Amino acid sequence: MRIKDLLTAALILGTVALLADLLRRETTLEGHAFAVDGDTLDLAGTRVRLKGIDAPELGQECTRAGRPWTCGEAARRVLQEALRAGPVACTASGRDKYGRPVALCRAGGVDLSEHMARQGFAVAYLGRAYAGAEAEARAAGRGIWGASFEAPADWRAAHPRGS
Template sequence: MRIKDLVMAALILGALWLLADLLSREEILEGHAFAVDGDTLDLAGTRVRLTGIDAPELRQECMRAGRPWACGEAARRVLQEALRAGPVTCAASRRDKYGRPLAVCRAGGVDLSEHMVQQGLAVAYLGRAYAGAEAEARAAGRGIWGASFQPPVDWRAAHPRGS
């Protein structure tokens, strides 16, 4: 009976190891992409959300020098320009509530999330991996840091989808 128990335990441990390995694997997405907004890409028909940042929403406006500024559209344009550096590679380890891969994406070797924060067109978000880049952009008054803006999370709450 002892050998049977050991074999069963080994099978269970092996199955758990395989399950853990499957759950921890990164999904790699590659190809040409275009910017949907300042923190979302369309990569070969798959919407990919840049992880660690939150950019102004596409329809969001900020105030700069007392005038409305389409900061959401500006964020999309800057991301689109960064995508011109070459094919995009994204490494996703999980998905958001909409089912989009949450990924660290690079174009031409540049981390796109970090680039958007450095340009002042996204805030560091969830985990604050880009807090240093945000502090630098804020100190330099780049992008939204040279304007009056509502944090994207608050703007979304005030402007729910479909309204």
């Protein structure tokens, strides 16, 4: 009976190790994409969340020169323009709470997350890898940094989906 228990334990450990390896693997997605919003792409029918940034939500408004400004729509347009550089290549390393791959994506060799932060249409998020690009945009007053805005995460909290 002892050998059977050892074999069962080895099989269970092997299965767990294999599953852990599969979860850690990076996935590559490539093709033509369009912007869903300022930090989400549709790549061949798969919604992909750009890693490291948080852009204004599509319905989010900011205030610029005392007037409402659809900064969420503007962020989507900036990302869509960046996608014109060519096919997109994304390396996904996880999923968000909605099940979307979270990925570092490039179009025409340009890191899309960095581009959005540098243009002032996204804040650095989780890990702050794009804090330098955000600081540059903030100092120059580009995008949302030339306006009054609510942080995208705070705006989402105040405007839950389906409400």
